[in-house]
Amino acid sequence: MEVRRTTVRDMRRSNRSVILTGIYRDGPLSRQELSMRTSLSPASVSNLVTELIAEGVVEEAGSVESEGGRPRVLLRVAREFRYVVGAEVGETRVRVELFDLAMNVLATVDHSIDAPEPAMVVKHVLEGLSSVVATSGVRSELILGVGVAVFGIVDADGVVHAQTLGWDAVPLGQMLAEGTDIPILVDNGANTLGQAEMWFGAGRGATDAVVALVGSGVGAALVAGGSSYRGTRSSAGEWGHTTIVYGGRSCRCGAAGCLEAYVGAEDVLNRYRETGATLKAIDEEAAFAELLELAVAPGPAAAIVDDTIGYLAAGFANLVNLVNPERIVLGGWAGLLLGERYLPRLREEVGRHALRQPYAQVSIEVCELGRDAVALGAATLPVLRLLRDGGALPS
Incomplete structure (x- = not known):
């Protein structure tokens, strides 16, 4: 087995990465704050920041008063660097x-x-x-x-x-x-x-989270210890193809009873049409929004939407019990439409299915960045x- 030795160059690049990531994710920050956050010496931070400024990657972004000393200059990534x-x-x-x-x-x-x-x-x-x-x-x-x-x-x-x-x-x-x-x-x-919401949206600040995407299909991003969990070959997060009903509805993947077959927008609309009811809209997103509007009154639409919330809640409860996240974020265009209308009910239903202790430790939120996240x-x-x-x- 070949052992690769860490060189001074590797260490310098690693330290630059730590500093640049801190400025980008949490900035603007001063040199003093960077030294405290990264545990690098003030001299190392100053030297590396000087390099990054000279290269145009980082720029100064004003200053703030400090206690008993000179104002601290704030740093940010130069937005027009690339x-x-x-x-x-x-x-x-x-x-x-x-x-x-x-x-x-x-x-x-x-x-x-x-x-x-x-x-x-x-x-x-x-x-x-x-x-x-x-x-x-x-x-x-x-x-x-x-x-x-x-x-x-x-x-x-x-x-x-x-x-x-x-x-x-x-x-x-x-x-x-x-x-x-x-x-x-x-x-x-x-x-x-998931990365967008963890960096800029509803997942910010969490270290163990699940960001669920519900659209035509269903998937999830898993974050453990602040890092994305991908599994052995990057297929972790295929939450939509976990079995929610043994021997249930056929899924597009070829299996039966997958969560996607009950929560994915295409399948929700199919379940509604199987009741003999029709929708005016042809476009999938418009049809899904129309279905949710119809669900405010008793009838087939209300029954289908109630079932969808129940299945989604059961899927979330499985994540709560299995992964024990501190936060679940619901996104995707269909997820946003459901969350805007039914988030309190969804939270309540998750509580019915999940174990009490991990449920008490999780918050369930809607994606903050919108459908283009x-x-x-x-x-x-x-x-x-x-x-x-x-x-x-x-x-």
Whole structure:
């Protein structure tokens, strides 16, 4: 077994990473605060910050009064040092957004799709990339990378396994990379939603959390000890394909009784239509919103929505008992619609199914970043790489 020795260069990059991550995640911060948070000496912090400022990665952001001394200069990551792009590949649309490093949206483009066929997805992502670059006026060489959020299990090299949609080892990362010189990073949409909410939204401050994505499909991002838990081969978080009813409804994955078959928007609408009732809306999102509006009165819609809340609560209770998170965040476009109307009832139902002690330790919240948090989270993928590399740019 080969043992790799840590060099001075490695240590310096690691220290730069710690400092840069602290400034980005919790800034603006002063040099004194960085020294206290990182346990690095004031001299080390000063030297590394001076480097980062000289390279344009970090900039001064005003000052605050200190007790009995000179004002403390605050530091932040320079928002225009570089730019990032986030793409959300859903089952009905592809959304591409360009951000500065403060995660301000500078340009957005949406493409509606009938079915997420790989070649068509690649075409829309690359066209969207060209469009947001042209609209924003940002030079492509200043873009750190493109983060792409997609359904299914995503290997480290960007190969996608989406059993529910017939994607079998699709080399999406490679297909996208062939059409652009900008680095491509691919991850599961629930994971990117989770990263966005943990960094900027309802998960901020938690170290053990679950961020659930409920849309056409269902998934979850697991965070343990402040780090994303991916499992042996990145497939952890396929919560939608845990069995909620033995021998139950057929799921798109081919199994029976999966949570997604009872909570995913497509299946909720199918259960409603199986009662013989109809909806005016054709678009899935509009139809789901219409169903929730109809559910305010007694009838088939109310019964279906009541069952959906019950199944979702049981799924959350399984997470409470199994993972013991301090926080569960409900997101995804369908999850947001459900949470806006039924969060108190959902919390109550989770309490009926979960063990009392872990239930008393968990808070259940709705995603704070809105329905476009998946694309925002995708854009944090190249930011995360920049932080891990201590501000070094990809070759």
